[in-house]
Amino acid sequence: METAHKQPNYYAIWLILFVLTIAELGVAFLSGLHAAVLITILLALAVWKALLVALYYMHLRFEPRRMWLLAATPIPLVLIFLLVVLAEGW
Amino acid sequence: MSTIALPHEAQAHALHHDDRSFVRKYIFSTDHKIIGIQFLFMSLFFLLVGGLLAMTMRWQLGWPGRPIPGGAILGDAKAPGGVMLPEFYNALVTMHGTFMIFFAIMPLLVGVFANYLIPLQIGAPDMAFPRLNMASFWTAVPAGLMMLASFLVAGGSAGAGWTSYAPLSAVPEYSGVHTGQQLWCLSLIILGFSSLMGAVNYITTVINMRAPGMTWFRLPLPVWALFITAILILLAIPILTGALILLYFDQTIGTTFFLPANGGQPLLWQHMFWFFGHPEVYILILPAMGFVSEILANGARKPIFGYPAMVGAMIAIAFLGWIVWGHHMFMSGMNPVLGGYFMVSTLVIAVPSAIKTFNWLGTLWGGSIRFHVPMLNALAFVSMFVIGGLSGMFVAATPVDIPLHDTYFVVAHIHYVLFGGSLFGIFAAITYWFPKMFGRMMNETLGKIHFFLTFIFFNLTFFPMHLLGIAGMMRRLYDPTQYPHLQPVQPMNEFVSVNAFLLGATQLIFVFNFLWSLFKGRKAETNPWHANTLEWAAPSPPPHGNFEVTPIVYRGPYEYSSPDSPVDYLPQDRPPLERPSPAPTLAPAGN
Numbered sequence: 001m002e003t004a005h006k007q008p009n010y011y012a013i014w015l016i017l018f019v020l021t022i023a024e025l026g027v028a029f030l031s032g033l034h035a036a037v038l039i040t041i042l043l044a045l046a047v048w049k050a051l052l053v054a055l056y057y058m059h060l061r062f063e064p065r066r067m068w069l070l071a072a073t074p075i076p077l078v079l080i081f082l083l084v085v086l087a088e089g090w
Numbered sequence: 091m092s093t094i095a096l097p098h099e100a101q102a103h104a105l106h107h108d109d110r111s112f113v114r115k116y117i118f119s120t121d122h123k124i125i126g127i128q129f130l131f132m133s134l135f136f137l138l139v140g141g142l143l144a145m146t147m148r149w150q151l152g153w154p155g156r157p158i159p160g161g162a163i164l165g166d167a168k169a170p171g172g173v174m175l176p177e178f179y180n181a182l183v184t185m186h187g188t189f190m191i192f193f194a195i196m197p198l199l200v201g202v203f204a205n206y207l208i209p210l211q212i213g214a215p216d217m218a219f220p221r222l223n224m225a226s227f228w229t230a231v232p233a234g235l236m237m238l239a240s241f242l243v244a245g246g247s248a249g250a251g252w253t254s255y256a257p258l259s260a261v262p263e264y265s266g267v268h269t270g271q272q273l274w275c276l277s278l279i280i281l282g283f284s285s286l287m288g289a290v291n292y293i294t295t296v297i298n299m300r301a302p303g304m305t306w307f308r309l310p311l312p313v314w315a316l317f318i319t320a321i322l323i324l325l326a327i328p329i330l331t332g333a334l335i336l337l338y339f340d341q342t343i344g345t346t347f348f349l350p351a352n353g354g355q356p357l358l359w360q361h362m363f364w365f366f367g368h369p370e371v372y373i374l375i376l377p378a379m380g381f382v383s384e385i386l387a388n389g390a391r392k393p394i395f396g397y398p399a400m401v402g403a404m405i406a407i408a409f410l411g412w413i414v415w416g417h418h419m420f421m422s423g424m425n426p427v428l429g430g431y432f433m434v435s436t437l438v439i440a441v442p443s444a445i446k447t448f449n450w451l452g453t454l455w456g457g458s459i460r461f462h463v464p465m466l467n468a469l470a471f472v473s474m475f476v477i478g479g480l481s482g483m484f485v486a487a488t489p490v491d492i493p494l495h496d497t498y499f500v501v502a503h504i505h506y507v508l509f510g511g512s513l514f515g516i517f518a519a520i521t522y523w524f525p526k527m528f529g530r531m532m533n534e535t536l537g538k539i540h541f542f543l544t545f546i547f548f549n550l551t552f553f554p555m556h557l558l559g560i561a562g563m564m565r566r567l568y569d570p571t572q573y574p575h576l577q578p579v580q581p582m583n584e585f586v587s588v589n590a591f592l593l594g595a596t597q598l599i600f601v602f603n604f605l606w607s608l609f610k611g612r613k614a615e616t617n618p619w620h621a622n623t624l625e626w627a628a629p630s631p632p633p634h635g636n637f638e639v640t641p642i643v644y645r646g647p648y649e650y651s652s653p654d655s656p657v658d659y660l661p662q663d664r665p666p667l668e669r670p671s672p673a674p675t676l677a678p679a680g681n
Binding site: 035073074077080081084085087088 | 325353357358361365412413416424425427428
């Protein structure tokens, strides 16, 4: 769906993604944090990056609500998967 | 409201001014029909490869340790003196499953028929994204070549089974396979991109490009089946791709996602694989259900029984497919509470499956059945799917699955579903739409000989496997005779192998019929099966752009033996007949 909107600065977003990746590597290999803290930080950074890609590179930010709903379709599947895997006692 | 991509004038222009070069027309084509046919040749080739691997395995299982006839060409690394090594047997098992599932059945059902049928059956000139469609095919080819090439690398091809369970698949020292296992991951990652490109295209095309009047509940059932399948592909393939990337990292850069060292979890691979793998099972059967529904209604000359229920059952199967994956893991040490949940949720799938079976029988009931080759194969689909479904109920129940897990009972079950179900559905579909694809009919006599022999040898090959499984014969077993409890059933293994070879040889009749009919088959008329759906309104084969003018749809696809038609079919695009209006009557006084 074509909607009039200001062109996002794709290079700036690429730069942010690059910096976040460097941050991930730095946290993973240099920080010496406890595993649980490390995983939480890495997951947060990963979600941040995924949101940037979805919102800008995949144009979700400029799409109507129904496209948001479509993109959110797999989320229940993620929850089902997590529920079962966590029920394993991990 | 549906929309049309090309206006009539542009469409007519595309029809009459097809001045593309040979390469653009037949090699790097963006025409959905050519791409479908390209997928057909590719996947039939891999079907033969997978079949040859199965034949080689059956030699070893029938006559363990005896040299394979002509086996010397395999070389000393695989079969010294023609006797295959256990490592090579592992590779055969793995690659048979891999080729059959990912490179034969899946592209035959989806790559071929979603491409060929969707635009034609919804009255569109092509796919929504023709270039993406071309990219989808040309991404699948290198994936297949990469998988084939893995036979030639040092250490041979992957040998950890088509399910590639970690840690066996993650540590080269465990399986003795290094590069082959990595190529397996890379090939399937690439193939996944191909599948995703296709799925996006199919979904968009069905939603946006239906001809005027083609409402959702006038869609032919193959389109519904392929649409639902495409959604499953779109959601399931990324899970496999993610798992494969993690496995590849474990193999190559020292991560331990699936290795117990450093906190990895082998069971995580099983969860991720089967979270993809069970929807994949429905990806491999739903399209065949759609084709068979179409062909049964046509062959019985009756409307499909319970069209909305058929659609609803497919949607229900697709949904339930997401919450049952743990039934593959009852013996993995999974939490028993989860086992109970997965057992119940799996058994629930019997309800929509039974609805479909009931409706197929209802369609046949009282019909004026034409036993042409597609119809025979469609009937075989229904009966074999019932057997495969029932054995699935057995292994879905945890108390029964515990002794039968990883035995030949499971091998029998999966082959009744994927060969007895999907492949008979594919034979039905190829013989039914061959005239539209190539403008010629397949030979009916050869088709019937192929069908009857395949049906007989299929059952003689796979039914005894239930008994072998109950006798305790493990799957992926190199030499059954090394176990005392299996020595008494070895004659049954020989029986299975002989029938497997006959089943394999029977397929040569199909190959001959297919190739011969391409060039020498009787010329097909536009609508040889007297069918209703829109593809039969286009010439055989349809030109680039499909329809001279965009068809207008007036009714559903299964108006067979309608009182509104002088013949026993009523195409979707035929305008309603003018009926004489009843003589005007005066309303009774007082009303």
